[in-house]
Amino acid sequence: MDCPLYEKIANQIEHQVHEGIFLPGAKIPSVRKSSKQMEVSVATVLQAYSLLEDRGVIKARPQKGYFVQEHQLQPSERIKIEPTKNDGTIHALLRRLLHASQDENIIQFGAAIPKSQFLPIRQLQRSVGRLMRLEPEICAAYEFTPGSLSLRRQIAIRMLDSGCQLQPDDITITLGCQNALMLSLQAVAKAGDTIAIESPAYHGVLQAIEVLNLKAIEIPCSAEHGIDLDLLEKAATEWDIKACIVTPNNQNPIGATLSHPSRQRIIGQSVEHDFTLIEDDVYGELSYKDKRERALKADDKHNTVIYCSSFSKSIAPGFRIGWVVGGRFQPQIEHYAYVQSLAIPTLTQTAIANFLENGAYDRHLRKTRLAYQDNLARCQALIQEHFPAGTETSSPKGGFLLWVTLPDHVNAMTLHAQALENDIGLLPGLAFSLTAQFSHHFRLNYALTWDNKTDAALKALGKLCQP
Numbered sequence: 001m002d003c004p005l006y007e008k009i010a011n012q013i014e015h016q017v018h019e020g021i022f023l024p025g026a027k028i029p030s031v032r033k034s035s036k037q038m039e040v041s042v043a044t045v046l047q048a049y050s051l052l053e054d055r056g057v058i059k060a061r062p063q064k065g066y067f068v069q070e071h072q073l074q075p076s077e078r079i080k081i082e083p084t085k086n087d088g089t090i091h092a093l094l095r096r097l098l099h100a101s102q103d104e105n106i107i108q109f110g111a112a113i114p115k116s117q118f119l120p121i122r123q124l125q126r127s128v129g130r131l132m133r134l135e136p137e138i139c140a141a142y143e144f145t146p147g148s149l150s151l152r153r154q155i156a157i158r159m160l161d162s163g164c165q166l167q168p169d170d171i172t173i174t175l176g177c178q179n180a181l182m183l184s185l186q187a188v189a190k191a192g193d194t195i196a197i198e199s200p201a202y203h204g205v206l207q208a209i210e211v212l213n214l215k216a217i218e219i220p221c222s223a224e225h226g227i228d229l230d231l232l233e234k235a236a237t238e239w240d241i242k243a244c245i246v247t248p249n250n251q252n253p254i255g256a257t258l259s260h261p262s263r264q265r266i267i268g269q270s271v272e273h274d275f276t277l278i279e280d281d282v283y284g285e286l287s288y289k290d291k292r293e294r295a296l297k298a299d300d301k302h303n304t305v306i307y308c309s310s311f312s313k314s315i316a317p318g319f320r321i322g323w324v325v326g327g328r329f330q331p332q333i334e335h336y337a338y339v340q341s342l343a344i345p346t347l348t349q350t351a352i353a354n355f356l357e358n359g360a361y362d363r364h365l366r367k368t369r370l371a372y373q374d375n376l377a378r379c380q381a382l383i384q385e386h387f388p389a390g391t392e393t394s395s396p397k398g399g400f401l402l403w404v405t406l407p408d409h410v411n412a413m414t415l416h417a418q419a420l421e422n423d424i425g426l427l428p429g430l431a432f433s434l435t436a437q438f439s440h441h442f443r444l445n446y447a448l449t450w451d452n453k454t455d456a457a458l459k460a461l462g463k464l465c466q467p
């Protein structure tokens, strides 16, 4: 039997919500507008909206209209195994963002890429020039996995600062940290396995999980405390978790840094519940303190930690040089790395090894960390002054990413679209979860040349957020 008209209308709107036409938190057309658009009576639309409210698809807000439900559950309810969703939302968003990040006319608050003034470009230019002049044969040879010995030696020396005592043979060079994370996941899990991740999480982790057909459990993460370890405990007790990907230092996007007791606890949990910790330390060297935090790997007595990092955030994202310390998974990781790419570019590995060897890196880091702190203070002050009441920001203690929480009336996807029209890039919160969360949040990169134009862009964003 044919269903009544109001039910057909409700089904149609519900379908549009599932298709992502109306995003979580977005306002749907008013009753009067829908009645006109669909050429049905106001009473029929009201009946349809009321059915959608019963189904939990939309919610009425007095005086304001109807909005798509946000699925903001209480923290204790928020851990759930979500089968991998591959609806393309994140890919489409990131494609647009990456495209925008190549456009010099756009203010790049979106991508997590430092402006070149924060990278030692001139030193690298000299080093690459010298190598090409004196050792042109460098281009004619493969540097097979695990990669350049001189670079691995330099990394082992640097990692002493993070408390890790390593031999060059413990280290495999990768194509950036993304490649290190991907290889680690491939080594510890197979399709269908479950991985615990931070929520919000770095979008590259979400994409890796999608591509490898893994399941994710999103564990809520706060800017103050990082990943919620009570909920991780609950998840590990209830489900067979193969690995947990965690960023203990300056987490992307919310900037959290784990306390010392939390570090001990999460390592203990990985031993007790027999899962691997995949440590993403790509922002570890950018802590604002004089001395960087210890790596989880430094206290890995039971060999449950895989450590991943790269030089993309501090030396040269375009060189694509990262590394992984795989512990007991090292043989599988090296095997996958070899099969996937055979070798890593010799020129960029050697240039970075030379840069690390000549001792200029620490000076460079000290300078950039100070500049990031200045930019952060400026950003926070501008947001406080120009964004609507109720806007909140994180307080990162390192790195260059700020997490902005907007009042309920501002949808970050709408803001993203409006901002792009004004040549301003940002990354909406939706890109940081597989479960359509964070629709009132966005991430802001402050590793930019800060001038009047940047000030004006942030003020313009604030204006777009006003009711």
Ligand SMILES: Cc1ncc(COP(=O)(O)O)c(C=O)c1O
Binding pocket: 112, 175, 176, 177, 178, 179, 202, 204, 247, 252, 280, 282, 309, 310, 311, 312, 313, 317, 321, 322
């Ligand atoms: C937390 C985190 N991990 C890994 C990566 C990937 O780093 P890479 O560019 O070295 O592949 C990024 C890049 O934004 C990141 O933010």
